[in-house]
Amino acid sequence: MSYLTAIVSPSTVVWPALTYRDAAAAIRFLRCAFGFQEGLVVPGRSGDDVAHAELRWPGGGGVMLRSAGAAAPRGSEPSFAGAVYVVTDDPDALYERARAAGAAVVRGLRDDSDYDSRGFAVRDPEGVLWSFGTYPGTC
Numbered sequence: 001m002s003y004l005t006a007i008v009s010p011s012t013v014v015w016p017a018l019t020y021r022d023a024a025a026a027i028r029f030l031r032c033a034f035g036f037q038e039g040l041v042v043p044g045r046s047g048d049d050v051a052h053a054e055l056r057w058p059g060g061g062g063v064m065l066r067s068a069g070a071a072a073p074r075g076s077e078p079s080f081a082g083a084v085y086v087v088t089d090d091p092d093a094l095y096e097r098a099r100a101a102g103a104a105v106v107r108g109l110r111d112d113s114d115y116d117s118r119g120f121a122v123r124d125p126e127g128v129l130w131s132f133g134t135y136p137g138t139c
Contacts, residue, residue, distance in 0.1 A: 023050035023067040033101035083129040
């Protein structure tokens with residue numbers, strides 16, 4: 001089966017959970033750079049904090065995030081740099097969108113014959129590695 005016909009269905013439910021120093025800025029970046037759709041955003045204790053947010057991916061699933069310390073005493077839970085892989089059916093357009101929004105390119109757009117996939121990897125402003133490609137996994 002070709003990677004173009006094996007895109008993950010919208011019923012796929014995977015929700016990585018990330019912590020950001022500035023979750024509100026992360027939400028704006030993820031929407032602008034990658035096309036995530038804002039779902040639920042629960043304000044934190046202060047006007048700048050996000051206690052919980054859900055951003056949906058058009059192909060199914062999404063990402064949850066919050067501000068560092070939003071559910072714990074301020075400063076007790078640091079943000080961190082994680083890594084997320086997201087399936088997309090149009091990596092070329094998404095790559096250009098991400099670059100235009102200021103994502104730091106880690107691996108440029110390329111074909112990968114080992115996975116019959118096309119994709120790229122970038123970092124968001126807080127260092128989270130976001131990889132996008134057409135490889136839908138084997139499960």
